[in-house]
Amino acid sequence: MQALEVSGVTKTFGERRAVDGVSLAVNQGEILGLLGPNGSGKSTLMKIIVGILKPDAGAIQVLGNDATKDPTAVKRIVGFVPESPRLYEFLSGIEYLDFVADVHGLVPSAKHERISHFLKALDLEGRENELINGYSQGMKQKLAIIAGLLHRPQLLVMDEPLNSLDPRSARIVKDLIHKLRDDGVATIFSTHVLEIADAICDRIVIMDAGRVVEQGSTGDLKAKAGTPGSTLEEVFLKLTGTSDTREIVEALSH
Amino acid sequence: MRTAYELAVVLTKSQLRGYQRRRLMARIFGDPRIILVLDALFLVVPALLFYMLSGALPSGIEGSLRELEVEALAGIPTAIAFMVILFGVLSEISQAAESMSTDLVNWLPITPSEYVAGSTMSLTYTYSFMLSFLLGVSLGPALRFGMILVWGASALMAVLSLFIGACVVELLRSVTNRISSSFYKKSGRSGIFVRLALTIVVLVFVQLLFSGRIVVYLLQGIMLTVRVAWFVPVVWPSLAVLAGSQGNTLTFVSFAGMTFAFFLILFGLAVRLRAIYWVPIPVSIRLTNQAYHPLRRITILPGFGSAEAAIFRKDMRSLTRRREMTRFLAIPFVLVVSLSISLLPISGTAVPEGLGFFALIPLYVIPLTVFSAVVSMTSLGQEGSAVWNIYVAPITARQLLKAKILSALLLGLAFSVTMAIFLGVLLRIATAHIVLLVTLGIAIVLGQSAMGMYFGARFPDFREMIRSRFISVWGSLIGTFLCLLLAMLTALPILLSIYVRRIITYDFAIVTFAIGLILFFVGWKLAERQIRTLIQEIRV
Numbered sequence: 001m002q003a004l005e006v007s008g009v010t011k012t013f014g015e016r017r018a019v020d021g022v023s024l025a026v027n028q029g030e031i032l033g034l035l036g037p038n039g040s041g042k043s044t045l046m047k048i049i050v051g052i053l054k055p056d057a058g059a060i061q062v063l064g065n066d067a068t069k070d071p072t073a074v075k076r077i078v079g080f081v082p083e084s085p086r087l088y089e090f091l092s093g094i095e096y097l098d099f100v101a102d103v104h105g106l107v108p109s110a111k112h113e114r115i116s117h118f119l120k121a122l123d124l125e126g127r128e129n130e131l132i133n134g135y136s137q138g139m140k141q142k143l144a145i146i147a148g149l150l151h152r153p154q155l156l157v158m159d160e161p162l163n164s165l166d167p168r169s170a171r172i173v174k175d176l177i178h179k180l181r182d183d184g185v186a187t188i189f190s191t192h193v194l195e196i197a198d199a200i201c202d203r204i205v206i207m208d209a210g211r212v213v214e215q216g217s218t219g220d221l222k223a224k225a226g227t228p229g230s231t232l233e234e235v236f237l238k239l240t241g242t243s244d245t246r247e248i249v250e251a252l253s254h
Numbered sequence: 255m256r257t258a259y260e261l262a263v264v265l266t267k268s269q270l271r272g273y274q275r276r277r278l279m280a281r282i283f284g285d286p287r288i289i290l291v292l293d294a295l296f297l298v299v300p301a302l303l304f305y306m307l308s309g310a311l312p313s314g315i316e317g318s319l320r321e322l323e324v325e326a327l328a329g330i331p332t333a334i335a336f337m338v339i340l341f342g343v344l345s346e347i348s349q350a351a352e353s354m355s356t357d358l359v360n361w362l363p364i365t366p367s368e369y370v371a372g373s374t375m376s377l378t379y380t381y382s383f384m385l386s387f388l389l390g391v392s393l394g395p396a397l398r399f400g401m402i403l404v405w406g407a408s409a410l411m412a413v414l415s416l417f418i419g420a421c422v423v424e425l426l427r428s429v430t431n432r433i434s435s436s437f438y439k440k441s442g443r444s445g446i447f448v449r450l451a452l453t454i455v456v457l458v459f460v461q462l463l464f465s466g467r468i469v470v471y472l473l474q475g476i477m478l479t480v481r482v483a484w485f486v487p488v489v490w491p492s493l494a495v496l497a498g499s500q501g502n503t504l505t506f507v508s509f510a511g512m513t514f515a516f517f518l519i520l521f522g523l524a525v526r527l528r529a530i531y532w533v534p535i536p537v538s539i540r541l542t543n544q545a546y547h548p549l550r551r552i553t554i555l556p557g558f559g560s561a562e563a564a565i566f567r568k569d570m571r572s573l574t575r576r577r578e579m580t581r582f583l584a585i586p587f588v589l590v591v592s593l594s595i596s597l598l599p600i601s602g603t604a605v606p607e608g609l610g611f612f613a614l615i616p617l618y619v620i621p622l623t624v625f626s627a628v629v630s631m632t633s634l635g636q637e638g639s640a641v642w643n644i645y646v647a648p649i650t651a652r653q654l655l656k657a658k659i660l661s662a663l664l665l666g667l668a669f670s671v672t673m674a675i676f677l678g679v680l681l682r683i684a685t686a687h688i689v690l691l692v693t694l695g696i697a698i699v700l701g702q703s704a705m706g707m708y709f710g711a712r713f714p715d716f717r718e719m720i721r722s723r724f725i726s727v728w729g730s731l732i733g734t735f736l737c738l739l740l741a742m743l744t745a746l747p748i749l750l751s752i753y754v755r756r757i758i759t760y761d762f763a764i765v766t767f768a769i770g771l772i773l774f775f776v777g778w779k780l781a782e783r784q785i786r787t788l789i790q791e792i793r794v
């Protein structure tokens with residue numbers, strides 16, 4: 001069974017087609033990188049996958065569960081980290097995680113253990129009793145990542161998760177995703193940092209204007225770009241029609 | 255002065271725009287000039303209306319009408335100060351602490367006095383339509399009775415009072431800001447609670463101080479001994495107008511001068527406080543230093559799982575910790591204070607059986623309904639931009655409804671019981687009748703919390719802004735109106751039985767309670783369906 005199967009998903013906001021007939025699949029224990037320029041529909045697609053937006057057409061299956069027919073079942077096995085997450089600012093970090101764990105029905109002993117484990121791993125220990133109000137953007141991001149992982153999801157959906165993380169924490173999150181892969185957890189995440197995608201993804205999907213324009217392993221993509229030894233960046237720019245960056249920069253600097 | 259003026263324009267615009275968000279409405283009501291139009295309308299229309307009305311009355315009562323007009327003219331200045339402060343307290347003070355301290359003006363090169371001047375101007379300008387309405391109403395009879403000079407005196411003092419009220423709001427802003435910032439530093443759970451309590455105490459105290467009712471008492475005292483009222487600055491404008499109406503120019507000038515001096519003192523105080531206390535708050539509250547211990551799973555109610563309990567606990571915490579919630583918590587206190595002020599004259603005598611109690615019921619029902627409906631209608635919208643947490647959670651509409659309705663019910667019930675007991679003690683009502691009031695209260699709270707939940711789910715507003723509303727303007731208007739209607743329906747059997755039989759009986763309380771229960775179940779069904787639709791797709 002595939003961890004995630006997206007077929008023909010379309011979503012329109014008013015006149016704008018944010019997602020346009022996207023189909024893709026993620027295997028269990030696979031890490032999929034979602035690349036694409038701003039506004040290409042990555043965030044919208046991810047919200048549809050976790051069941052908080054309804055597609056206009058198409059179907060989503062998460063480990064055999066239909067996301068539109070039984071969203072609650074899907075939400076139980078999916079972990080989601082949104083882009084620039086907004087948290088309950090009046091709770092302390094620990095209270096927030098406690099809330100998330102309770103909503104997922106974790107038993108108290110497991111809850112305690114997992115929360116303290118993650119707090120320590122992401123350097124939040126000692127700050128957990130402060131109100132989130134006073135946290136830095138990076139600390140909030142870490143909390144949201146922990147919240148997405150607490151209930152041991154089978155599918156992890158993360159929208160630019162490494163944004164505003166310090167290098168050490170970004171490294172820890174990357175390693176964590178790798179480690180989860182060994183336990184069979186599938187991950188789909190978006191990023192603008194191509195090196196990261198290159199380094200940790202098994203497979204990459206490139207979106208542009210709501211459509212999937214290319215997918216495959218990083219090796220496949222580089223091969224497809226034609227010139228041997230080309231980087232992922234060059235592939236990306238070529239596929240998304242922004243390869244003439246040099247001209248733009250020249251024009252700007254005059 | 256120029257800077258202060260420009261600042262006033264900016265503040266007024268942002269104030270107006272805080273309320274209006276629809277396109278066309280925003281264009282019309284976002285323009286400060288709209289207030290001038292309103293001012294003119296509110297002055298001219300009532301003036302004409304009351305001019306004609308006072309001419310159409312039989313001449314026999316002209317003498318008492320003249321007296322009434324003098325009293326009204328004397329009352330306007332104090333009334334306007336009270337109203338500005340009340341509005342200011344309810345809408346200005348409730349801004350989120352963070353948005354106040356990171357307010358752009360903190361970083362602009364503006365002196366405290368420029369800021370206070372600008373802000374005071376903006377406040378007086380925004381609330382000036384209330385003043386022109388009061389002046390318009392009193393202008394008609396004044397023209398008719400040839401009291402235009404007294405009216406002029408009243409208008410002058412009222413403008414001064416408007417500025418005084420605005421200064422007090424300014425002062426309150428600084429003081430409440432100070433309260434929060436000092437407790438932010440002290441931190442801890444008790445700190446948060448003390449901050450909330452202190453804020454409410456300050457608000458209620460100021461409201462009392464500037465209440466029109468108390469002024470009326472003092473004015474009654476003046477008739478006997480002028481010396482008493484001498485010491486109370488709040489009544490100086492009224493004393494000035496009274497002196498003017500008796501043609502006592504010297505007394506008028508001295509009271510007017512004292513009022514102006516009072517304004518200057520308040521202004522100076524506001525500037526000083528702003529300069530001292532208006533520092534951006536370093537926000538970092540540590541709640542506890544103890545190690546984390548997860549709560550044993552507590553079942554609050556049968557059928558209440560850990561998810562519902564978690565949402566309930568979060569909402570209770572938000573109540574005491576979020577600055578925007580202070581105004582909701584303050585509603586009961588402010589209402590109870592206003593109520594007790596208006597009830598004071600009859601507090602010495604026990605209320606007679608039957609009709610006295612009859613009159614008491616709206617007094618009990620209306621504040622309770624407003625509080626209960628507001629708490630319930632805003633309960634979903636409160637999630638704000640963090641609402642995605644609810645959307646990604648594996649919970650059903652019913653679970654969410656259960657969690658949300660429990661806090662609305664608890665708050666409503668607490669208020670209904672407290673207020674029944676309070677009224678009972680104040681008016682020396684028999685215990686059995688207090689029980690009747692409580693029964694009525696429970697019936698109303700049951701209906702309101704469920705119905706309010708429906709409106710909250712139908713018209714939620716998750717946007718977080720300086721004045722977060724949690725429910726759309728239309729939703730709150732329609733919701734409050736219908737909730738009041740339903741509350742009346744609930745109270746109707748008791749009211750009717752008392753009215754018809756002229757004694758208090760308990761049998762109809764059962765009917766009232768049954769109506770409450772029915773409304774609860776109908777509201778529950780409506781709300782559950784609406785929440786199911788709501789959580790299908792995130793809208794932020």
Ligand SMILES: Nc1ncnc2c1ncn2[C@@H]1O[C@H](COP(=O)(O)OP(=O)(O)O)[C@@H](O)[C@H]1O
Binds near residue numbers: 018
């Ligand atoms: N709630 C919404 N309402 C209207 N348009 C939206 C909404 N969310 C996204 N869009 C539009 O859909 C397109 C895709 O947005 P998004 O999925 O956020 O792109 P990405 O995450 O790849 O930058 C954009 O053009 C955006 O303006």
Ligand SMILES: [Mg+2]
Binds near residue numbers: 042043083
């Ligand atoms: Mg995005």
